[in-house]
Amino acid sequence: MTCVVVGAGLTGLSAAWELTRAGTAVVVLESERRTGGVVLTERRDGFLVEGGPDGFLAADGDIPALAGELGLGDRLVDQAARGSMVWTGRRLEPIAEGRAAELLGIQLPTDIRAVPTDVGAQHAAPLQSGFRSFAGGMAELPEALAARLGPIIRTAQGVTGIAPTARGWRLAVTGGASLEADAVVLALPAWSAARLLAAVGVARARELDDVVYAPSVTASLAYRRDQLNGRLEGSGFVRAAEALGAVRACTYAWLKYAGRAPSGYALLRAFLEPADGDPASLAHGELATVLGLSGTPLWSRVFHWQRGLPRYKPGHAERVAHAREQLGRLAPLDVAGAGFDGAGVSACVRSGREAAKRVLGRLGIHPGAPPRGQTSPWETLRG
Ligand SMILES: Cc1cc2nc3c(=O)[nH]c(=O)nc-3n(C[C@H](O)[C@H](O)[C@H](O)COP(=O)(O)OP(=O)(O)OC[C@H]3O[C@@H](n4cnc5c(N)ncnc54)[C@H](O)[C@@H]3O)c2cc1C
Numbered sequence: 001m002t003c004v005v006v007g008a009g010l011t012g013l014s015a016a017w018e019l020t021r022a023g024t025a026v027v028v029l030e031s032e033r034r035t036g037g038v039v040l041t042e043r044r045d046g047f048l049v050e051g052g053p054d055g056f057l058a059a060d061g062d063i064p065a066l067a068g069e070l071g072l073g074d075r076l077v078d079q080a081a082r083g084s085m086v087w088t089g090r091r092l093e094p095i096a097e098g099r100a101a102e103l104l105g106i107q108l109p110t111d112i113r114a115v116p117t118d119v120g121a122q123h124a125a126p127l128q129s130g131f132r133s134f135a136g137g138m139a140e141l142p143e144a145l146a147a148r149l150g151p152i153i154r155t156a157q158g159v160t161g162i163a164p165t166a167r168g169w170r171l172a173v174t175g176g177a178s179l180e181a182d183a184v185v186l187a188l189p190a191w192s193a194a195r196l197l198a199a200v201g202v203a204r205a206r207e208l209d210d211v212v213y214a215p216s217v218t219a220s221l222a223y224r225r226d227q228l229n230g231r232l233e234g235s236g237f238v239r240a241a242e243a244l245g246a247v248r249a250c251t252y253a254w255l256k257y258a259g260r261a262p263s264g265y266a267l268l269r270a271f272l273e274p275a276d277g278d279p280a281s282l283a284h285g286e287l288a289t290v291l292g293l294s295g296t297p298l299w300s301r302v303f304h305w306q307r308g309l310p311r312y313k314p315g316h317a318e319r320v321a322h323a324r325e326q327l328g329r330l331a332p333l334d335v336a337g338a339g340f341d342g343a344g345v346s347a348c349v350r351s352g353r354e355a356a357k358r359v360l361g362r363l364g365i366h367p368g369a370p371p372r373g374q375t376s377p378w379e380t381l382r383g
Pocket residue numbers: 006007008009010011012029030031032035036037038039051052053054055056057157158159160187188189192216218305307308309310336337338339342343344345346348
């Protein structure tokens with residue numbers, strides 16, 4: 001019994017973890033040379049730079065639960081600085097919890113299932129408890145998963161096609177190879193999964209490509225503390241719609257979580273609109289005005305995500321449910337990830353694990369228990 005997970009972002013790694021726990025043979029195919037997808041942490045000169053997510057909603061239990069299973073429970077850290085400000089174009093003013101996410105157009109889990117009647121209240125609820133992260137940055141989680149899953153992960157092996165066979169599925173892999181599978185979890189961005197499903201003949205699969213992935217540019221800038229002339233309040237600011245500038249928001253990374261910069265240094269992370277010019281210079285120029293910075297950054301690191309955070313159109317949950325219903329008529333095949341069940345990292349972990357459980361159910365395997373005659377690799381290790 002072989003299950004193939006396509007995509008080794010946080011969703012795919014979580015799905016693979018759930019599948020291995022049930023004792024099935026798993027192969028993970030990832031088109032890039034590195035695992036983790038959008039979750040990426042760089043460590044540099046005692047700084048810790050996040051390329052993608054920098055934390056998860058503390059109200060969600062999925063990541064702490066997974067971290068516990070991986071022995072990472074003691075690596076979780078709480079948000080230190082709380083609260084956000086808004087840059088009006090003239091000054092920074094405090095704003096209510098939830099308003100920052102709203103100004104940035106971030107859709108919280110509540111947004112996927114229902115159009116909120118009271119947007120402010122809906123946004124505020126999951127945000128009240130703040131965010132959490134890992135002492136070594138968010139990549140600690142996918143790195144630990146990849147280390148535990150080991151050689152079942154095959155990087156630089158993208159899936160180019162999928163076709164039904166008598167036994168299950170045949171996956172075409174870049175370079176001309178193919179792989180047979182009894183069950184498949186597609187943990188891919190929506191546009192990529194939609195293309196593969198349409199080729200299999202899933203009715204209205206192309207509609208899943210309705211998800212809009214907004215481009216995102218972040219610039220992390222390192223300074224000495226003495227270059228900051230004012231006292232910073234909260235964990236960052238967002239720009240008001242009426243204020244001009246390329247910087248949409250800025251996180252005071254070294255205040256938000258401990259261990260992001262060595263003592264005596266500061267790390268800022270700006271989120272920019274796609275604009276002409278060097279994002280780091282643009283960010284420094286604007287942040288110098290807003291935060292009263294002197295001199296120039298010690299160094300900067302820019303990340304470009306051509307397709308960053310997904311945004312769902314009305315009816316998204318119904319379209320996903322319909323696609324899954326169609327998939328239920330085929331050999332075990334499921335979709336998971338930010339393009340389907342929620343953009344946040346907690347939702348991705350949950351989505352990956354639930355897709356794995358559905359696939360196991362279709363194979364007649366009870367999640368968490370090895371199939372008859374087989375021993376879970378983790379039990380072998382323990383035993
Ligand atoms: C700048 C930024 C900041 C964010 N901040 C936060 C935050 O603070 N908190 C939060 O909760 N969320 C945040 N998010 C959202 C969150 O990080 C992502 O939604 C989530 O990590 C997506 O995980 P995924 O595994 O579903 O997708 P991905 O990470 O996109 O993984 C998909 C994987 O599939 C691979 N792949 C693609 N095509 C193929 C193929 N044909 N064959 C094989 N492999 C393939 C890709 O290379 C990739 O590794 C942020 C996102 C961005 C862009």
